[in-house]
Amino acid sequence: MTEHATSSYAELGRHLWAVGAINREMGRSLPHDCPPATLALISILARKGELRMGGLADLIGVDISVASRYATHAVERGWVERTPDPDDKRSRLLRVTDSGEELLAELSERYAEALSRYLADWSDTDVRHLIELLIRLRTSFDSCRAKPAE
Template identity: 50%
Template sequence: MAEQAQYEELARQLSAVGAVKRDMERILPSECPAGSATVLALLGRHGDMRMSRLAELLSVDLSVTSRHVAHAAARGWIERSPDPADKRSRILRLTPAGRAELAELSRRTTRLLASRLADWSDDEVGQLIRLMTRLRESFGDCRTAPAPAPVVDMTTRTPA
């Protein structure tokens, strides 16, 4: 188990990731804010889905999801069609224009990352991906209340 000072430094570094996210958001086209970009990315990755599923994946309230969807739909990037299984629900899907926008967002993001990480080796980038994936998996589903973490005495590293 890591030392307390390492966890404190990790917390500081994770807070600083906000600067990375802001830099990535600055490259988005003005007509495609981060929420819309995330909607397009999730539909691109997971395929057609109901609004409720999208809200789960976004980890936000249905009303927030609805605003993001309305913005993307108004630009012709997604379409909402009746769900054959439940006529009250809508199925969201990317349109050809949405796929084109998603491809452009991917190009922009790839260029930014390639530029910022130009002095990193392929192995270092791969290691970052593996570690970030593992970190995210360690936190599980962030949409549900976490189980209380056990209290550990950092001097002896045993449960208190």
């Protein structure tokens, strides 16, 4: 990006921060039992299949201690199960149960419906575009943290 447009980054920062308010509002529609972070955990596991705790924490973007707490929460409710990791006895593999899949389907639909009411005037293309840019944003951050020495 050109030098004189540097202030656009500050502006982007403000709008990124404002997303927090939207997330809080959307999160209020979730059941008390399943906070947004737990739903994210289940959703990621459903997509990735089996994961170890460390990999899961990276994907959620929280400390491993936080991910561990949420995983325990989800296991206690039967949404996630842990099996021994054959390659490393310090670790266990996490996987979504059928019950977890059901919960995910129900809450995803409920969430999507709520969001669609807010974004009634958005086109498919608009939504796709925002998704792509957010994916790219995350990618840029991840790849930058992977090589902090440069």
